[in-house]
Amino acid sequence: MTGPRAPLPLSPALALEGVTCAFAAKARGAPPYTAVKDVTLSVARGEFVSVVGPTGCGKSTLLNVAAGLLTPSAGKVTVFGQALTGLNRRAGYLFQTEALMPWRNALDNIAAGLVFRGMAQAAARAQAQDWLQRVGLSGCGDRYPHQLSGGMRRRVALAQTLVLDPQILLMDEPFSALDIQTRQLMENELLELWSANKKSVVFITHDLEEAIALSDRVVILSAGPGTRPIGTFAVDLPRPRDVAEIRLTPQFLQLHRNIWDTLKAEVVKGYVQSQRH
Amino acid sequence: MSKVNGISGRAQPRGLFVYQALLLLGSFALWHVLTETEILPPFFFGKPLIVLQRVWEWFASGKIYRHLGITLLETVLAFSVGTLLGLAVGLWLALSPIASALLDPYVKAANAMPRVILAPIFSVWFGLGIWSKVALGVTLVFFIVFFNVYQGVKEVSPVVLSNARMLGAAPRQLLRYVYLPSATSWVFSSLHTAVGMAFVGAVVGEYLGSAAGIGYLILQAEGAFDINTVLAGILVLTAFALLLDFVVTRVERRLLTWRPVQGETEPL
Numbered sequence: 001m002t003g004p005r006a007p008l009p010l011s012p013a014l015a016l017e018g019v020t021c022a023f024a025a026k027a028r029g030a031p032p033y034t035a036v037k038d039v040t041l042s043v044a045r046g047e048f049v050s051v052v053g054p055t056g057c058g059k060s061t062l063l064n065v066a067a068g069l070l071t072p073s074a075g076k077v078t079v080f081g082q083a084l085t086g087l088n089r090r091a092g093y094l095f096q097t098e099a100l101m102p103w104r105n106a107l108d109n110i111a112a113g114l115v116f117r118g119m120a121q122a123a124a125r126a127q128a129q130d131w132l133q134r135v136g137l138s139g140c141g142d143r144y145p146h147q148l149s150g151g152m153r154r155r156v157a158l159a160q161t162l163v164l165d166p167q168i169l170l171m172d173e174p175f176s177a178l179d180i181q182t183r184q185l186m187e188n189e190l191l192e193l194w195s196a197n198k199k200s201v202v203f204i205t206h207d208l209e210e211a212i213a214l215s216d217r218v219v220i221l222s223a224g225p226g227t228r229p230i231g232t233f234a235v236d237l238p239r240p241r242d243v244a245e246i247r248l249t250p251q252f253l254q255l256h257r258n259i260w261d262t263l264k265a266e267v268v269k270g271y272v273q274s275q276r277h
Numbered sequence: 278m279s280k281v282n283g284i285s286g287r288a289q290p291r292g293l294f295v296y297q298a299l300l301l302l303g304s305f306a307l308w309h310v311l312t313e314t315e316i317l318p319p320f321f322f323g324k325p326l327i328v329l330q331r332v333w334e335w336f337a338s339g340k341i342y343r344h345l346g347i348t349l350l351e352t353v354l355a356f357s358v359g360t361l362l363g364l365a366v367g368l369w370l371a372l373s374p375i376a377s378a379l380l381d382p383y384v385k386a387a388n389a390m391p392r393v394i395l396a397p398i399f400s401v402w403f404g405l406g407i408w409s410k411v412a413l414g415v416t417l418v419f420f421i422v423f424f425n426v427y428q429g430v431k432e433v434s435p436v437v438l439s440n441a442r443m444l445g446a447a448p449r450q451l452l453r454y455v456y457l458p459s460a461t462s463w464v465f466s467s468l469h470t471a472v473g474m475a476f477v478g479a480v481v482g483e484y485l486g487s488a489a490g491i492g493y494l495i496l497q498a499e500g501a502f503d504i505n506t507v508l509a510g511i512l513v514l515t516a517f518a519l520l521l522d523f524v525v526t527r528v529e530r531r532l533l534t535w536r537p538v539q540g541e542t543e544p545l
Contacts, residue, residue: 067439067443069439069442069443087442087443089445091443092443093439093440093443095436095439095440097436098434098436098437099434099436099437099439099440100437100440101437101440101441101454101455101458102437102535102536103458103459103461103462103535103536104454104458104535105535112441112444112446112454113444113445115454116441116444116445116446116447116450116454117445144534144535145535146535146536160440160444161444164444164445
């Protein structure tokens with residue numbers, strides 16, 4: 001073989017191997033808090049993976065590790081076969097809480113990433129306008145985040161991430177703050193955008209139904225501390241899906257029952273632990 | 278700032294302005310009656326009609342413009358220099374933990390020191406012209422802006438910051454697109470105080486030694502026990518302080534359109 005070694009063509013888009021994250025304890029002298037322990041997780045190219053776990057189990061920690069925002073205490077992260085150092089430049093991150101810049105209007109928020117990458121202001125705006133239309137907000141470009149509703153802000157955030165066309169999409173409970181109707185609307189939109197240009201998605205949620213309806217694979221995490229995956233379920237429901245309708249099919253209900261049996265024990269354990277603290 | 282918004286805000290009952298004007302007229306009338314009947318000695322309290330006449334003479338003869346111009350120039354210079362310095366140093370210390378830790382006690386000490394006592398030193402350093410007053414104003418404005426910028430940078434939402442980084446912002450771009458806008462909003466919320474402080478610096482500086490300016494006029498009149506002219510000077514100063522505040526409110530509204538206002542509705 002000559003020349004630099006190319007990554008294997010079938011290397012997964014994102015792989016976490018034995019990732020452990022321990023945080024210094026708040027109280028002096030107390031042992032460090034291990035949020036996630038020995039997590040191995042891989043996401044194939046174009047795969048939609050949901051990670052489900054009880055509240056406070058360190059789901060966001062895992063996503064921050066995948067994004068390169070957090071360096072794990074131990075373990076390895078590889079992105080398309082290459083070890084991750086610094087920020088994950090191939091990933092777009094949709095945060096759980098408000099992440100738009102409040103001092104930029106919707107259009108400029110969407111254009112921000114392009115401007116950061118050195119694109120000219122006018123070109124970036126034109127591309128942002130296109131995405132504004134795709135998320136159904138074409139008339140709202142000049143509004144500031146506080147002038148938009150929660151659902152509209154989510155759309156802007158989605159467009160802000162997708163305009164950069166990342167190969168990996170990391171989503172941290174992106175729709176958890178929305179009402180159920182808006183949520184299903186957004187979920188369908190997400191599936192549509194995803195199927196048009198298959199990205200690898202890691203979708204974090206505590207809502208099992210949402211996870212099944214959207215994904216190819218559902219990973220169940222144990223209760224914290226020391227969270228680790230305790231079950232993986234393939235979701236072989238047909239696509240394209242409508243998230244509202246698919247919930248009523250027998251296959252969905254069967255799958256839901258199977259996964260819930262695993263998750264239930266962890267939810268109870270997490271609840272007991274939260275009562276003790 | 279909320280207080281200012283409360284006074285000049287939109288949600289005020291109709292005719293409030295009329296009552297406010299009546300209150301002003303009433304106080305002047307009371308002042309007039311009390312001093313005319315010599316319940317209050319006019320020597321110490323002045324007479325409103327003479328005070329107003331003095332103000333009128335100043336503006337009619339044009340004598341006041343030079344002094345007013347100098348005081349306002351000092352104010353504007355002190356404000357601009359103080360704000361720029363505060364912004365720069367605030368950003369620097371907020372983004373450099375080592376410098377911040379090193380300088381922390383000195384910043385606290387400098388802020389705790391009553392800055393007015395520096396006025397004589399500034400007179401020696403910069404002479405009796407406008408620059409000693411500008412220097413005094415700068416020391417007052419600087420700390421207000423500095424602490425607000427520092428706070429503004431520290432309070433940038435970590436999520437907004439992470440998001441900008443994930444979108445690909447380099448450190449310089451973070452400064453320009455995230456830290457600076459966030460700090461600016463904090464600077465603007467302190468703008469009213471900062472302008473007021475610049476004004477205080479200018480007038481106090483003049484009062485402690487100068488050859489021109491409203492503070493100088495007041496000092497001269499005081500030397501001659503001319504209480505009416507002193508009060509006329511105070512009246513002019515107050516009027517212009519209000520005017521400056523009004524300008525600041527205008528600028529603020531224009532530049533901070535992105536900031537949510539309580540109970541704001543969209544105009545159709």
